[in-house]
Amino acid sequence: MEKSALLDALVHNAIDGIITIDELGIVESINPSACKLFDYAEPEVLGENISMLMPFDDKVAHDSYLKYYKMSGQSHIMGIGRELIGKTKNGNQFTFKIGVSEVKHAGRKIYAGFIHDLTQQKKDEERLKNYASHLEELVEERTKTLNDTIKALEKAKAKVSASLEKEKLISKLKNRFLSMASHEFRTPLSTAHLSASLIEKYAEPLNNANIIKHAGKIINAVTNLTTVLNDFLYIEQLEVGNVKAKPTCFDLVQLAEEITEEMQLLAKEKQQIHFSHNGCQKLITLDQNLIKNSIINLITNAIKYSEDGCTIEFTTEINDSHCIICVKDEGIGIPEEDQLHLFEPFFRAHNTGNIPGTGLGLNIVARYIALMNGSISYVSTINEGTSFTLTFSSI
Structure with missing residues (x-):
């Protein structure tokens, strides 16, 4: 029951x-x-x-x-x-x-x-079927869109490849022209520089100030143009990969004193280049030519962008871990808004005015320093001067 x-x-x-x-x-x-x-x-x-x-x-x-x-x-x-x-x-x-x-x-x-x-189950199955169908439509639509995008990318890739090939050709032609111009102009410029120097020498007994003055202008113009051509040549060599760091052991102090003596002859009237070395160690293993060109470039800029009577401080230091080279001037300084682009090729700060230059010098220096695994830094204030520091490992 x-x-x-x-x-x-x-x-x-x-x-x-x-x-x-x-x-x-x-x-x-x-x-x-x-x-x-x-x-x-x-x-x-x-x-x-x-x-x-x-x-x-x-x-x-x-x-x-x-x-x-x-x-x-x-x-x-x-x-x-x-x-x-x-x-x-x-x-x-x-x-x-x-x-x-x-x-x-x-x-x-x-x-x-x-x-x-099974009513609810059938509804769920129908909803799932519709959702699957909707997903299939979406997949088909997205696949079509993806295929269209791939085709567009392939066309863009073809255009970019063509542009790159054209750019490579233009770059080769540019480098070839720079190399040709730098070499072909060097001989007539050297001749003009020598002739102007001889005119200046032969004019001394005549005691004619105008001849000496204009001969000096010719020499300065030729020197500036030679500097421009040298910059183009350095850039061309860097672009084609011909510049390699070749470290050797040398006396940094001796090199710095030679550079100071040479650059003092090119300084403006009453400008003074003061060199000093910190520490007892003098030998360093770096690429001597690249170091020399970099220092000359920095001191040239210091001379160019500083007034007569200014002092240019040139210092070196070798300690147990680093080699430090510094060039400090009392010149026009670099505007803060321009500092971001300072090492870009052909860039010049907007306050340089009529001061001649190509905007290549600092780009060349930065690339030389990178070849030697060093670093370059700077501090600059408008109308108070700029200080560039090159740092290398001395280990």
């Missing part, structure tokens, strides 16, 4: 629908969940054929299933989950999954159907 009550309670409270029918398909019991699924009250279903809960096509199929099972004893649905269409009282249709079991009780056969509503 207790087992029967428990079984009734389980059937009555089951989440899925449970319906039992006899061999003729007549409904003998239906639980509340099944009533809710088909929207019928229990009395409306009991005693009726189960086909009332199916669309017309499924009614015929169901009758044929029962007939076939009676004749053959074989079932297409017994113990097998199967999807069917159900029809509610108001005619709405929904999909459900049914599992049918045969139960022998009191000398007769009863068929129990366990019904699970």
Whole structure:
């Protein structure tokens, strides 16, 4: 009795629908969940054929299933989950999954159907199907866009490659011209410089100030133009990779004193170049030519951008870890907004005015220092001067 009550309670409270029918398909019991699924009250279903809960096509199929099972004893649905269409009282249709079991009780056969509503599952599947279809469309669209982008990039790449080849050709022609111009102009300039110097010498006995004055102007002009051509030649050599650092051991102090003596001859009237060395160590292993050219460039700038009577401080130091070379002037200084571009080729600060120059000197120095694994730094204040510092490892 207790087992029967428990079984009734389980059937009555089951989440899925449970319906039992006899061999003729007549409904003998239906639980509340099944009533809710088909929207019928229990009395409306009991005693009726189960086909009332199916669309017309499924009614015929169901009758044929029962007939076939009676004749053959074989079932297409017994113990097998199967999807069917159900029809509610108001005619709405929904999909459900049914599992049918045969139960022998009191000398007769009863068929129990366990019904699970698939409405929400079908909605989810349809939504997933639509989402997958939408994703496929997006993938197809994105693939097309990606292919179009790849084609555009390939065209752009071809254009860039053509531009690069053209730029390489132009660069080669530029370097060839710079090399040719630097070498071809050097001979006539040397001749002009020598001739002007001879004129200046021969004019001394005549005591003619005008001849000496104009000969001096010629010499200065030739010197400036030679400096420009040298800058072009240095740049050309750097561009084609002909400049390599060749470290040797040399006396830095001796080199600095020679440079100071040479540059003092080129300084403006009353300008003084003061050289000093800190420390006892004098030997250093670097590329002597690159160091010399870099120092001459910095002192030339100091002379050029400083007034008469100014002092140019030139110092060197070799300690246990570093070699430090510094050139400090009292010149016009570098505007703060121009300092970011200071080492770019052909760049000149906007306060240089009519002072001649190519804007290549500092670019050349920076590249020379980099070849020797050194660093260049500076401090500059408008109208108070500029200090450049070259630092190398002395280890």
